Amino acid sequence: MPELLRQLAGLGGCTHPIRLDGHRTEYGVDTRTGEIGNVLHRLDSTGLPAGHLLVRCNNRRATRCEACAEVYRRDTFHLITSGLRGGKGISERVAAHPRVFATFTAPSFGPVHNRPTDPAGSVRRCRCGVHHDQDDAALGTPLDPDTYDYEAAVLWNTHAGPLWRRFSTYLRREVAKRAGLSQRTFRQNARVSFAKVAEYQKRGAVHFHAVIRIDGPEG
Ligand SMILES: [Zn+2]
Ligand SMILES: [Zn+2]
Structure with missing residues (x-):
């Protein structure tokens, strides 16, 4: 039991771990000659307490796995806040860079x-x-x-990814144009980056929340 508990503890509460079968052998290598030496470590999944190697499912949806979705949520929080105020290896100067928090919502397909x-x-x-x-x-x-315009609603969701890509392409073009720069010159002087999350609205339409930031040539 203690060994099984130790194995399960490594999953951080994941309720749908992926069960892997197989084995892994690590050998020591002489860094001068490149010669392969002794077996350093050997792992065989059948010898593990659960009979498998268990790895987190890493699902982002709380309805699928609450624990993994929570880890993802916290990771995303740190990723996005460090992009806004610096930290975690990002310069604190980003806090002074121009940025926008925008929501991209589908048009109406009919009253709901x-x-x-x-x-x-x-x-x-x-x-x-x-x-x-x-x-x-x-x-x-x-x-x-x-x-209700179901067809348009379905088309919107199907094309949400390409629509976003197109938006980001045209955004860069538009910003370059307003700065009076060619696209090539713009790319040498500035960078537009973003972090976005997609959500379903109650009506089932995908919408995006995004933070968009512009960095100058100095980073
Ligand atoms: Zn999980
Ligand atoms: Zn009603």
Whole structure:
């Protein structure tokens, strides 16, 4: 049991570890002659307490694996904050670089059931006349399925990746143009970088949150 617990502890709470079968042998190598020497370490998955080598699933979705999604969430937090204020090997000067926090949302494909709030923060009635609960399954579904533009909604999600790529290409072109530079000269003088996350809205449309930063020639 203690050995099994030690093996499981290495998974950091992953609930769907990947089970690997196989073996690994490490040999010592004489760095002068390149000659392979003694066996230093040998690992055989069948000899492990669980009968397999277990590795984290690293799934990003909390619904699939809460522990791995949490690790991903924290990693992402550090990645993005270090890009905003420096740290973790990034210069603190980035904090003074121009950046934008933007949300990219799909157009309307037709009205959906929602929970509108007034400026005071209290929830108003949906257009269907109902006060929807937060976990009402109707939320995000079309008010009128006969007129909702499902085709456009599907096309939007399918093309969300290429749309983003196109946006980033045209953004660089536009920034270069406004700076009065050719694209080649712009690339030599500045860099546009971004961090983005994709999310599903209640209505099932992909939308992006992104931090976009411009760095100068000095880094
Ligand atoms: Zn996991
Ligand atoms: Zn409604």
